[in-house]
Amino acid sequence: MFLVQLAALALHRAGVSDLPDTEAAWAQALRGLTPEFSGDEPWCLVVEDASKPAFMQPPVPEGISLGNATSTPDALDLLITSRNHDLKQAVARTAEAQDWVLALVSLQTCEGFGGAKNYGIVRMNGGSSSRPMLSLAPLAKDHAKSSEPSPGAWFCRDVSVLLATRVDEYAKYEHIGYPPGGGLGLVWTAPWPEGEQLPLQMLDLWFIETCRRVRLSMEQGCIACVRGTSSTPRIEAKNLNGAVGDPWAPVHKTANKSFTLSSSDFDYAKLVELMFSGDWKPPLLACPASFETGCETMALVAQALSRGNSKTEGFKSRILPIGGRISRALGPRRQEMHELAKKQMEAISKFDAALRLALTLVAASGDADRRRKEHYALTEGARTTLDHAADAIFFERLWARFDAQEAGREALQAEEFRFASELHQKAEEIFEAALPSMPCARLFRPRAEARARKAFRSSIQRAFPELYCAHEGEELSHANA
Numbered sequence: 001m002f003l004v005q006l007a008a009l010a011l012h013r014a015g016v017s018d019l020p021d022t023e024a025a026w027a028q029a030l031r032g033l034t035p036e037f038s039g040d041e042p043w044c045l046v047v048e049d050a051s052k053p054a055f056m057q058p059p060v061p062e063g064i065s066l067g068n069a070t071s072t073p074d075a076l077d078l079l080i081t082s083r084n085h086d087l088k089q090a091v092a093r094t095a096e097a098q099d100w101v102l103a104l105v106s107l108q109t110c111e112g113f114g115g116a117k118n119y120g121i122v123r124m125n126g127g128s129s130s131r132p133m134l135s136l137a138p139l140a141k142d143h144a145k146s147s148e149p150s151p152g153a154w155f156c157r158d159v160s161v162l163l164a165t166r167v168d169e170y171a172k173y174e175h176i177g178y179p180p181g182g183g184l185g186l187v188w189t190a191p192w193p194e195g196e197q198l199p200l201q202m203l204d205l206w207f208i209e210t211c212r213r214v215r216l217s218m219e220q221g222c223i224a225c226v227r228g229t230s231s232t233p234r235i236e237a238k239n240l241n242g243a244v245g246d247p248w249a250p251v252h253k254t255a256n257k258s259f260t261l262s263s264s265d266f267d268y269a270k271l272v273e274l275m276f277s278g279d280w281k282p283p284l285l286a287c288p289a290s291f292e293t294g295c296e297t298m299a300l301v302a303q304a305l306s307r308g309n310s311k312t313e314g315f316k317s318r319i320l321p322i323g324g325r326i327s328r329a330l331g332p333r334r335q336e337m338h339e340l341a342k343k344q345m346e347a348i349s350k351f352d353a354a355l356r357l358a359l360t361l362v363a364a365s366g367d368a369d370r371r372r373k374e375h376y377a378l379t380e381g382a383r384t385t386l387d388h389a390a391d392a393i394f395f396e397r398l399w400a401r402f403d404a405q406e407a408g409r410e411a412l413q414a415e416e417f418r419f420a421s422e423l424h425q426k427a428e429e430i431f432e433a434a435l436p437s438m439p440c441a442r443l444f445r446p447r448a449e450a451r452a453r454k455a456f457r458s459s460i461q462r463a464f465p466e467l468y469c470a471h472e473g474e475e476l477s478h479a480n481a
Helices: 002-014 023-031 097-110 151-172 268-275 324-329 334-363 373-377 380-407 409-437 445-463 465-480
Strands: 068-070 133-138 184-186 203-208 213-219 222-228 298-308 311-322
Touching: 002 023, 002 151, 002 184, 002 203, 097 213, 097 222, 133 151, 151 203, 268 298, 268 334, 268 380, 298 324, 311 324, 324 334, 324 380, 334 373, 334 380, 334 409, 334 445, 380 409, 409 445, 409 465, 445 465
Parallel strands: 184 203
Antiparallel strands: 068 222, 133 298, 213 222, 298 311
């Protein structure tokens, strides 16, 4: 995200639409962003004069002391740790310059609220939120062996999209008041007087923010760091709840707030909500570009650092290969895709209910009237396993179901049956595996398991009679043979 924003800012300022292919051309474009600094201070990790900016390090105003020493880049990074056993703190003592670069970028462009006078970025909905990424990306050429995006092609695609849509995006965020030209792009180059904030009306739409006071120095041949605090956030945008035009962030249509992953994952339910429900505005870079033909297979990339109140719950990432035809449908045919996805989610819900009902019957010794809240809690593990199994096949079957619409009703029904059949097989396996773990008095276990199997079968048969018709037809065929 940092590289894409930086490249787009530099090329726009240079009036160039084609990405350079030489180091010298890139250096010239980057220097065009900082012509007032003849010594390239904004691009240097260490600048002795604290009144001048250094890379991702704003100038330190007079009277401000940065007294919090940080000896390693991993201690500077944004992960929140509370103990020093499993994940050790400050261990990167032989760090190189690039480690400090990555830590600075991570901290300054993705950090949240870290306690009194430690404010976070404006591209997230609240201090305990996170900065999400939802994007389409070109896959590597040999994507049959790997579903990972091609980093170079992904970078070029995103920069090209930003440059091609700049005018339209400015119109979309006219209510914020970004200046159409001459806005500050590199926030770390501007003075930061204590108590003063930068209004968004002074910034470029693609501004790269710096939310913390940090300075690097050289001590005994090694890079060292000191940090400070600020009395106010660097940028004034609290009322916008993160909806400031980030090209990777979904924004809720009615609440007008950027997406927060919280403690969840990018599972099928979350991605369906973000991409197809209509409740969220898909970010610019998650939509097909005008220059993309729709023939190539893309990947849908969903990533975020899951955060909470003073805790980090893990970096969550999901990469879904998407055929060209499907990726083109993400715009005009989202509602159609949502209807198909809802049907699959309804099917999952029915299998989940059957599993829950049957397993609680075992815990209640086969007596349905004795089922209690604690019995239902015992089914959580099996139901989570089923949900994960459904998640593994959900989008592959959704894409196939979408394509089957063109072939007619019979083809669509065949895909519906295939999804239900695969879920049925997984649900039966999980049910049988979970039976022995359900607590039940030995005297009543035979009765309880027999009734549970009957209840499980009956629930599924009511919801999906075609599964048992097909199964019975196969048994009859084998018997006749």
